[in-house]
Amino acid sequence: MSESQKKGGVVRAKVLSPTARRAIATAGAQARWAKADPSREKLPQAICGSNERPLQIGNIAIPAYVLDDERRVLTVSGMSDGLSMARGGSEVPGLNRFELFVSRERLRPYVSEELRDQISNPIVFLTPTGKAYGYDAQVLVELCEAILAARSDGKLQKQQEGIAQRAEILMRGLARVGIVALVDEATGYQEIRDRTALRSILEAYIAKEWLPWTQRFPLEFYQEMYRLLGWKLDPTSRGKPGYVGRLTNALVYDRLPLGVVDELRTHNPVDPTTRRRRFKHHQFLTEDIGNPHLEKHVSKVIGLMQASDNWGEFKRLFRRVFKPARAAGDRRTVNMSD
Numbered sequence: 001m002s003e004s005q006k007k008g009g010v011v012r013a014k015v016l017s018p019t020a021r022r023a024i025a026t027a028g029a030q031a032r033w034a035k036a037d038p039s040r041e042k043l044p045q046a047i048c049g050s051n052e053r054p055l056q057i058g059n060i061a062i063p064a065y066v067l068d069d070e071r072r073v074l075t076v077s078g079m080s081d082g083l084s085m086a087r088g089g090s091e092v093p094g095l096n097r098f099e100l101f102v103s104r105e106r107l108r109p110y111v112s113e114e115l116r117d118q119i120s121n122p123i124v125f126l127t128p129t130g131k132a133y134g135y136d137a138q139v140l141v142e143l144c145e146a147i148l149a150a151r152s153d154g155k156l157q158k159q160q161e162g163i164a165q166r167a168e169i170l171m172r173g174l175a176r177v178g179i180v181a182l183v184d185e186a187t188g189y190q191e192i193r194d195r196t197a198l199r200s201i202l203e204a205y206i207a208k209e210w211l212p213w214t215q216r217f218p219l220e221f222y223q224e225m226y227r228l229l230g231w232k233l234d235p236t237s238r239g240k241p242g243y244v245g246r247l248t249n250a251l252v253y254d255r256l257p258l259g260v261v262d263e264l265r266t267h268n269p270v271d272p273t274t275r276r277r278r279f280k281h282h283q284f285l286t287e288d289i290g291n292p293h294l295e296k297h298v299s300k301v302i303g304l305m306q307a308s309d310n311w312g313e314f315k316r317l318f319r320r321v322f323k324p325a326r327a328a329g330d331r332r333t334v335n336m337s338d
Helices: 003-015 018-036 038-042 076-082 095-103 113-120 137-152 158-187 189-205 219-229 242-251 260-267 290-306 311-321
Strands: 046-048 055-057 060-062 064-067 072-075 123-127 130-136
Touching: 046 123, 055 158, 060 076, 060 158, 064 123, 072 076, 072 137, 076 095, 076 130, 076 137, 095 113, 113 130, 113 137, 130 137, 137 158, 189 260, 189 290, 219 242, 219 290, 219 311, 290 311
Parallel strands: none
Antiparallel strands: 046 064, 055 060, 064 072, 072 130, 123 130
């Protein structure tokens, strides 16, 4: 790293918020782990979900994630807690307990071979905080059905009644959610609901009036980009090649919630005379949600850049950490999957 880059990093550290600094450190650490441990590269990545926003059914909360192969998974430990099952002593939280539970004589006739196989082979995946273990969400439904069938036949032991009660709570909650979803689909309300949700997102992200210009992209963002591309950056020049703008769209703006970047382009169109936009897109993002999201994302991108030795390596890391770029209407958007 050059002396100017080191100085730039010190200055940026003083300016960035604690949240942004943590985001850079976390993203950089994840990228370094992926480089140091090739086996991590083969694990599916969680693209949605967190422990802070679990699946809530009544008073039962189970951490849920969507993986990059679109599988919906629930964590093993979360399912164990949700069913009030004692966790096993294995390094995989709750796993031994689940296997033992479904293999017992009283429950075995109600558990299919496929379900037993899934319980014995949890999904190992990566979250923003590290490695996790989970089951396909459907496993919870099938397991609850097996438990309730065994209870109906009087096969459960007295100490297992508490587990059956939790299974009943979960099934009732899932049934309510399911019937609402089916009614929404049958009546066409699903489309209205989606439009309403989009409107709420846009209201949260898009400011009613443009904001005065504030530096949202640290100098280090461009220093790292130029380093990976093998270019020389003049920090005193504000002008940058058009390709840098297209990369910024692909790396940052196209990663905002679906619909936000289209709304930004509507609010901030290209001037037909100058062929440039009058404002920066971030001047139309809200101060409380839009710009904090942008800055946090930029910090993560910087962390991935710092962990990369060249542009090709950065693209591979970027694709593993973030969702594939959405199809954009702007023909100038760079496709990071190239």
